[in-house]
Amino acid sequence: MSRWDGGLDRSSADDRVAYGGFHKAASQRHLLLPALHAVQDAIGWVSHGAINYISERLTLGPAEAYGVATFYDLIATDEQPARVAHVCDDIACKAAGVDVMLDDLERELGPPRTDLDGVMWRPSPCLGQCDKGSAAFVQVAGGDHRVAAPASAKQIIEILRSPKPRDHVVAPTPRQVGAPTSLLARVGSQPTLDEYRADGGYEALTTALSKGSAWVVEQVVASGIKGRGGAAFPAGIKWKSVAAHDGTKYVVCNADESEPGTFKDRVLLENDPYLIIEALTIAGLAVGAERGYLYIRDEYPIALRAITEALSSVRAEGLLGEDILSSGRTFEIETRRGAGAYICGEETALFNSVEGYRPEPRQKPPFPTDAGLFGRPTLVNNVETLANIPGIIRKGGAAFATIGTDDSTGSKLFCVSGNVSEPGVFEVPFGATVRDLISLAGGPTSDIAAVLIGGAAGAFILPQDLDLALTFEATRERGIGLGSGVVIVFDSSVDFVEIVNRIAEFFGDESCGLCIPCRVGTVRQAESLVRLSSSNGDRTVELEILDELDRVLRDGSVCGLGQAASVAVQSALALGLIGDPA
């Protein structure tokens, strides 16, 4: 079947052109999200006409395109103001006292989610600027999106109202003082490609090309590195498994860092984009992929700009594309923007997002290493995991494995925020304790009441447990996950009911809706918590409901989002941070 797919501007020239017919057009479905972004960026929302036009060009049912568009927070299908500020009200910023700023904003600008004379603001889940204590991401139709962090009400209003708003206003990430770092070595210097190469950059790629793919995979296996995105799966197993497959394969850099309290990947992408690009190139060549995708959350425009500029530099230098460094090997990287959906950090949901489908997770097995992106074997690694690769190649996997502990090799980035003097991202060899990290961050600002390890999907610990070593094995033994390296410190002024309710609300908002335990269970959990903290709830009944919800969420949800949605709630209950009889 062949059909007209030239859009509405039909000219006589088109009459003689065949665009490849139905199948060619259908294979372009992966362009759906970029197309929706293009319209959203240009006019601030995606109209019915736009959906129809995009559907026609990509040979989709308009209902399918609408289904995809309505999934994402940052794609609007109802007309809305051209400028919309998404202002973080998530847990790390809450601990840092962002509520005062939100009150100011509401007083000076007006209520959220309302057209206020051509502009709008709305509260947002974590924007990955937790070290700043407040943040805003502003969608500017017809221009570039803006980030302000820390953000004041005055600044946000200025970005929304000014005819020509200033560029991003973001405080620099402070350099870690004390012990030398490797992953963070270039933070603050933002090297050019020449500077990066002068600093040893692309030596690893040269080594990898000369020693061959099998050697590279061996090094990653020998390094014992485990995934830094939260699941802690041994990266070497994935590399080996994908490399063993024949045919078309893909590599994906998961830069959809959305776990509340996490901002390490943003710091790496913004400051050291060449490191990530080199690492992804090594990964692609090692496992035999010719195409890599870097999926980055839309709330990170500064990182996207850094990556985009870096990509064009490396292409110009022959470090990407055809015949890389005269090796005869081909590898290309394409960036993809997320659109405001926490679930897209789940690898199979990310695949569906790239492919132009609703980003619902897929049931595993099959695992991505066997059937991932476009149904092909796919290697997915987190940004921080990849950042370790060039070092592993330069120094050898065995050398890497000597750092840290037996089960947790290498060093780890931790995102320390909340009530500490100098929040930031810190690199320590595995084995450092919570207390070590808090002192790296300048110590607590006052008495610590609890610390959240691992983000919204993580668990709380009490002040007497600050000597807990932040390794995969020690945290697992305690029944809490290390997650993505989040350490949020809460002092005694923090209202834990509010924090835990915000976490529960977050999971309800971010559930994709595919499976019943998560679709309904996350909302029921949030409701039960509200009843529990109010005087009219029956404590015994609510605790029983929360306990059974915990079980079904962990046992029955399709993906990690639902399976982790009750962890923080349960730990807060177990530690008596919430739910104690008043």
Place this chain on the structure above:
Amino acid sequence: MIETRIEPPKPLVTITVDGVEMTAPQGATILETCRDADIAVPTLCYLDTLEAFNACRACLVEVEGSRTLVPSCSREVTEGLVVETESERVVAARKMVYELLASSVDLSLVDGETAMFMERYDVDVDRFGTADRPVRAVKVEDDLYIRDYDKCIMCFRCVAACGPDAQNTFAIDVAGRGLKATIATEFDIVLPDSACVYCGNCIGVCPSGALMFKTEFDMRASGDWRPEDQTVSRTVCSFCGVGCNLELHVQDNRIVTVTSPMDHDVTSGHLCIKGRFGWSHVQPDDQ
């Protein structure tokens, strides 16, 4: 003469279900194996004729060595698999799945098997009291069928039947996300303005009465719907030469709805607008 290709038999794998050893062909799912062995496993979203969606989680079973429970509808058997179909863990999860579902939608017309399992697991449908649930008005947009999304359990069957698994029309899809997600045309436009071709295959696969013939809807409203007085006659559709089988559901000598047998080679339960709705000319008072 019809040629039938005979495929070599698939190797058998041995698995243990509820303590009983059994064999199943490679590639079979746990659910298929259980059903062959007459072990009852509830399902909501699964349908033989459609690809498994892994959405409802009613068919969860416990598999030894697995961290979470496993959807039996999509997990293929492997040698040595040890399955518990109704362990305490499984029952707790299924009970909660039904209770959560009941708190979010109207289950009054859900299929008999589901009702049976809800009783078996002692499901408390009012467990969550006045919980937040989207309330959706019935969509009556034409004379052929209605959409009552208040009864929609989000099994995704209609989306698959409208789309890649049967009709390839893609008139509807899931829109929104989380508890607010619903089945919709683009911008929720009315069906006659959408791509819908009125094959009614979505009605054929709907397990919860959310999609319904307008005839049935009207008869229910007026109190005239009496399934116990209905007969089902099987016939061959006379509109074209494909040979689709029809099941005419007749009450008081009038056709009230039309289905096609799920196990029929030609249709797999699916029809076109003519077979599904084109019967007014044979009704006694419309001739």
